[in-house]
Amino acid sequence: MSLIIRNLTAFTFISCLLLFTTSAHAESEIYTEYFSDLAVSGYDAVAYFKQGKPVKGDNDYSFEYKKATWQFSSQAHLALFKANPEKYAPQYGGYCAWAAADGRTASGDPLQWTIIDNKLYLNYNAAVKEDWLKDAEQFIIDADKQWPGILK
Known part of the structure; x- marks a missing residue:
C-alpha cells in the first residue's frame, strides 16, 4: 500500500511541477527553453543583422533584458543591443x-x-x-x- 501512495505522491508532484513550469513558461515575454533563461537559445541577436547568420553568444558578453539573459559574440554586439534592444530582439x-x-x-x-x-x-x-x-x-x-x- 505504501508503494502505491509513494507513486501517487510522486506522480502528483511531477504533474504539478510540469503544470507550473508550462504555465510560467507560456507567460514569459521572452521565449527561453525550459530550465534556462537564455533568450534566442544563447545565440547573438545582433549577429543576424551584422553577420547575416546565427552566431552563438558568449557568457562573457551577457545582458539581462525582459527577465531573460541575452548572450553576444562580442563586446561590440553587446553594446549595440544595450543601446537599442528593440531593434535587435x-x-x-x-x-x-x-x-x-x-x-x-x-x-x-x-x-x-x-x-x-x-x-x-x-x-x-x-x-x-x-x-x-x-x-x-x-x-x-x-x-x-x-x-x-x-x-x-
Missing part, C-alpha cells in the same frame, strides 16, 4: 512567428530565422518557416494584432 519575444499569427505560442528555433523590414523573426522549424514565408506579410499583420495578448 526577435519579434514576438522569440516565439514562433507563424504560431503568433495563429494566436498561440510555440518555441522559436534560432536556426530558422528571417529578417523582414529590419525585424528578426524566428519559426518553430524549417517546414513551418517555409509555410510562413509563403505569406509572411499577412502572417506578420495577424501576429502583430494578436501580440502580446497571446501571453495572457
Whole structure:
C-alpha cells in the first residue's frame, strides 16, 4: 500500500511541477527553453543583422533584458543591443512567428530565422518557416494584432 501512495505522491508532484513550469513558461515575454533563461537559445541577436547568420553568444558578453539573459559574440554586439534592444530582439519575444499569427505560442528555433523590414523573426522549424514565408506579410499583420495578448 505504501508503494502505491509513494507513486501517487510522486506522480502528483511531477504533474504539478510540469503544470507550473508550462504555465510560467507560456507567460514569459521572452521565449527561453525550459530550465534556462537564455533568450534566442544563447545565440547573438545582433549577429543576424551584422553577420547575416546565427552566431552563438558568449557568457562573457551577457545582458539581462525582459527577465531573460541575452548572450553576444562580442563586446561590440553587446553594446549595440544595450543601446537599442528593440531593434535587435526577435519579434514576438522569440516565439514562433507563424504560431503568433495563429494566436498561440510555440518555441522559436534560432536556426530558422528571417529578417523582414529590419525585424528578426524566428519559426518553430524549417517546414513551418517555409509555410510562413509563403505569406509572411499577412502572417506578420495577424501576429502583430494578436501580440502580446497571446501571453495572457
